[in-house]
Amino acid sequence: xxxxxxxxxxxxxxxxxxxxxxxxxxxxxxxxxxxxxxxxxxxxxxxxxxxxxxxxxxxxxxxxxxxxxxxxxxxxxxxxxxxxxxxxxxxxxxxxxxxxxxxxxxxxxxxxxxxxxxxxxxxxxxxxxxxxxxxxxxxxxxxxxxxxxxxxxxxxxxxxxxxxxxxxxxxxxxxxxxxxxxxxxxxxxxxxxxxxxxxxxxxxxxxxxxxxxxxxxxxxxxxxxxxxxxxxxxxxxxxxxxxxxxxxxxxxxxxxxxxxxxxxxxxxxxxxxxxxxxxxxxxxxxxxxxxxxxxxxxxxxxxxxxxxxxxxxxxxxxxxxxxxxxxxxxxxxxxxxxxxxxxxxxxxxxxxxxxxxxxxxxxxxxxxxxxx
Amino acid sequence: xxxxxxxxxxxxxxxxxxxxxxxxxxxxxxxxxxxxxxxxxxxxxxxxxxxxxxxxxxxxxxxxxxxxxxxxxxxxxxxxxxxxxxxxxxxxxxxxxxxxxxxxxxxxxxxxxxxxxxxxxxxxxxxxxxxxxxxxxxxxxxxxxxxxxxxxxxxxxxxxxxxxxxxxxxxxxxxxxxxxxxxxxxxxxxxxxxxxxxxxxxxxxxxxxxxxxxxxxxxxxxxxxxxxxxxxxxxxxxxxxxxxxxxxxxxxxxxxxxxxxxxxxxxxxxxxxxxxxxxxxxxxxxxxxxxxxxxxxxxxxxxxxxxxxxxxxxxxxxxxxxxxxxxxxxxxxxxxxxxxxxxxxxxxxxxxxxxxxxxxxxxxxxxxxxxx
Numbered sequence: 001x002x003x004x005x006x007x008x009x010x011x012x013x014x015x016x017x018x019x020x021x022x023x024x025x026x027x028x029x030x031x032x033x034x035x036x037x038x039x040x041x042x043x044x045x046x047x048x049x050x051x052x053x054x055x056x057x058x059x060x061x062x063x064x065x066x067x068x069x070x071x072x073x074x075x076x077x078x079x080x081x082x083x084x085x086x087x088x089x090x091x092x093x094x095x096x097x098x099x100x101x102x103x104x105x106x107x108x109x110x111x112x113x114x115x116x117x118x119x120x121x122x123x124x125x126x127x128x129x130x131x132x133x134x135x136x137x138x139x140x141x142x143x144x145x146x147x148x149x150x151x152x153x154x155x156x157x158x159x160x161x162x163x164x165x166x167x168x169x170x171x172x173x174x175x176x177x178x179x180x181x182x183x184x185x186x187x188x189x190x191x192x193x194x195x196x197x198x199x200x201x202x203x204x205x206x207x208x209x210x211x212x213x214x215x216x217x218x219x220x221x222x223x224x225x226x227x228x229x230x231x232x233x234x235x236x237x238x239x240x241x242x243x244x245x246x247x248x249x250x251x252x253x254x255x256x257x258x259x260x261x262x263x264x265x266x267x268x269x270x271x272x273x274x275x276x277x278x279x280x281x282x283x284x285x286x287x288x289x290x291x292x293x294x295x296x297x298x299x300x301x302x303x304x305x306x307x308x309x310x311x312x313x314x315x316x317x318x319x320x321x322x323x324x325x326x327x328x329x330x331x332x333x334x335x336x337x338x339x340x341x342x343x344x345x346x347x348x349x350x351x352x353x354x355x356x357x358x359x360x361x362x363x364x365x366x367x368x369x370x371x372x
Numbered sequence: 373x374x375x376x377x378x379x380x381x382x383x384x385x386x387x388x389x390x391x392x393x394x395x396x397x398x399x400x401x402x403x404x405x406x407x408x409x410x411x412x413x414x415x416x417x418x419x420x421x422x423x424x425x426x427x428x429x430x431x432x433x434x435x436x437x438x439x440x441x442x443x444x445x446x447x448x449x450x451x452x453x454x455x456x457x458x459x460x461x462x463x464x465x466x467x468x469x470x471x472x473x474x475x476x477x478x479x480x481x482x483x484x485x486x487x488x489x490x491x492x493x494x495x496x497x498x499x500x501x502x503x504x505x506x507x508x509x510x511x512x513x514x515x516x517x518x519x520x521x522x523x524x525x526x527x528x529x530x531x532x533x534x535x536x537x538x539x540x541x542x543x544x545x546x547x548x549x550x551x552x553x554x555x556x557x558x559x560x561x562x563x564x565x566x567x568x569x570x571x572x573x574x575x576x577x578x579x580x581x582x583x584x585x586x587x588x589x590x591x592x593x594x595x596x597x598x599x600x601x602x603x604x605x606x607x608x609x610x611x612x613x614x615x616x617x618x619x620x621x622x623x624x625x626x627x628x629x630x631x632x633x634x635x636x637x638x639x640x641x642x643x644x645x646x647x648x649x650x651x652x653x654x655x656x657x658x659x660x661x662x663x664x665x666x667x668x669x670x671x672x673x674x675x676x677x678x679x680x681x682x683x684x685x686x687x688x689x690x691x692x693x694x695x696x697x698x699x700x701x702x703x704x705x706x707x708x709x710x711x712x713x714x715x716x717x718x719x720x721x722x723x724x725x726x727x728x729x730x731x732x733x734x735x736x737x738x739x740x741x742x743x744x
Binding site for chain 2: 039040042043044046048068072075076077083274293294296306310311312314315317318319322324325328329
């Protein structure tokens, strides 16, 4: 269980394609993973989600703990049964949301004390508590409880967050006791190379079935993020999947795959969809725009999703202008399909030996644009 | 084209089941028809709509004229192509919405002058204009432009609306010139038996492929509505489909079928769904209710829709509590499936010779409750 088979590697870059085996089926990598915050990818049914090519789906421990609570999910038979998704799932640790959304009272070595935004009650989230909740939720992958410092932060603050993250990882590893659930560690260290180095080596030493790079996509320049990835991936075990948290644009995914990343997640495709924006050919199209009013062609003629196969730009424009729910659903489905197809195409290119030529570096004008 | 085959009749009531043939396929009757106001059944994809058992789908001329405008729909190849629905479609005349939603300037024998709520411009809707718009939209069935008086109204006002409706029907019949589109007339007359009698005989004399009973479900007591139906249907040609406008509750549909009605429409199933309410066993369940929080059973174990087959009451409760779009979509799909299954079951009962026993009168405790 949780074996990661590498099936092909690129001879010119660090890219590899493979298969990560979970109790709910394989995750072929490289792979974009849709985010289903509250046990639902917003506006998308599980059948529609399967049609996007989704394999592993994320859900958020922080949100599910507040509503409906992990006990109800566990009573339902776990998150897969609760939401009706029989494929692989991953839950985050709740840490990122506590730091970014929570009304914090106190952070110390014990954990994080915050107020429940729904009723004002106090909640203490610790590494042990995060593991308990995630074990109750029962996803295939649980993420370690970490401290993600903001950007920018002082070297002292990042060093402190690193120290705590590593101590917490030890406690997570001790507390985590489900054989049918993998625990992934998270590398922190901000934009300080020596801290990233320390964190990568420390997390790698735990010999976990997968490792994530966190503390990215928090406001740092994108080239700084790529520099971190380039530095960190060689320090991680080659035979474990590497997950770059919160990244989901074509160019950044292509560069990251070239640097040895296997898995991605991002709320952007569904959030953009809910705001009437479609991802087409590396661009963002606002479907409210009047230029689509009379355009009776498919949104993206190369895309197999129902928005592109069954409808036109003029119809999608009409739905968005009319604030129809269906418009949000169709654009969310399209955007997810778009990103998942892109990662699938990268995997095929790695197999075919043309990844470095077609995708690295990827630009809207790349030859790859015509191959997926 | 537009032939109506009656396949079985009930020997104890006026109920019949049959098949109305349209250029986009058959409509088996009795049948509930979902409403897709703006060229979309709110929150439901066309594939999901087909899975509800929907055959003929309604759309609103008033709304489509304002957004996106019939020219764009016509350029797309008509309403079927525009919205991606290849089954039968029906458009209303725009009259009902002008009277109920419009900012009216003037009503006279020529037509209705109202302000466009989007930009304040003046629009004159006449029988000829309604026909032109509906011919451009290209549904399988167009409805005659009528004047639906409010309830209550004086006998004089209803008589005047009747006179105008009949004159307008003549102009609609003259203006309507699409062989692949049927024109249905509408019987008015309010709650005045002699006016209903006059209207039924007048509309019947036009020898149209179908006839609707309008001016119901406008606030009158439900028994008054049934009295109107009982009076009117014997005056209509037996070999044409009869459509009772705006009705979509189980009991009222069962009584109306017993009185010889074939087709129904109502916005209620989707509107209730968007407000978190499910139709189950003749009741309305508010899924926000805490009693569903721990209920891990299917919403309606007898229902084949995805909400009931793939999810639980606890999950739907969670979605509605979290204001997730998916909750609205799933409940809309369920409610449509519920009403369509009910009308399908009535048809089967008519075929099986047990309609009067099982459905007329229908109550939640009827034996029929267990047969669909």
